[in-house]
Amino acid sequence: MARPRKPLLSRDRIVAAALALVDAEGLAALSTRRLAAELGVSGPSLYNHFATKDAILDAVADAVIGKVDVSMFSDGRGWRQALLDWGRSYRAALSEHPHIVPFLATGPGLRPAGLRMADAVFGGMVDAGWPPAHATRIGALMRYFVTGSALGSFAAGFVGDATAYDPADYPHLGQAHLLAQNRDRVDEGAFETGLRALLDGLALQYADARTDTRAHGQS
Known part of the structure; x- marks a missing residue:
């Protein structure tokens, strides 16, 4: 029997x-229509693997989170x-996939990789001596900080025209036109x-948080 001319449809191929x-x-x-066209299949065939477009987005988001290393929470560093x-x-x-960040910012839901990451962070903080309530807050604040940093570029928000920022109006922005070209740095x-x-601030709270928990017998 001859091999099919196109690769068989799979969840991994759809997500990619x-x-x-x-x-x-x-x-x-x-959209499911656009995605089906990109894959060279009929729209309904996608539903053999994903019930909804949101289910596809969940899988895409989880694939991105699956690239995040969480081994550091269990190796004693x-x-x-x-x-x-x-x-x-x-x-x-x-940063490799900035367009998916707004969807990721809603939280892990029931996405396996997202939940594994949350579990690793929380467990790592509790094992290190952080009270559970603080461990939860640390995971949340790190998510706020990292996702916020990946949503857009501060430097790219400035134009590269040296005449754009009149010193009469903006006396401290004489070099602002150089920001965009140095965006990554x-x-x-x-x-x-x-x-x-952020970590310096947490270090200041660490001893107090442990002392307070022992004194009051609560997390």
Whole structure:
């Protein structure tokens, strides 16, 4: 029997095509009709693998989160270093696929990779001595910080025209036109500055949080 001319449809193939479409054109471009056309199949055939478009988006989002390294929460490197390394890995994954970030910002729901990440972060913080309530807040604040940093570029928000920012109106923005061309360096530096400041603040709270829990017998 001759082999089929096109690869058989599978969940992985659908997710890969959907992610490529979102990467190229944004979330609004994704529809089951458009996705089926990209795959060279009929629309209804997608429903053999996913019940709804949202189910496809869930799988796409989870595929992105599946790229985030969470091994640092179980290898003994310490809670601060673990958060630092995880934050960098998390941002790297989202930065590769910025158009999916608004959908990811809604939370993990029942997505397996997202739940595994949440479980690893929470477990790592509790094992390191953080009270459970604090561990929950730390996971939340890291998600806010990382997803916010991946939603857009601060530096790219400035135009590259040296005459755009009149010093009479903006006396401190004489070099602002250089930001966009140095986008990666500026944005990466801002992320690292913020991440380290966040961890410095948590370090100040760590001893107090443990002491308060022991004193009051609550989390």
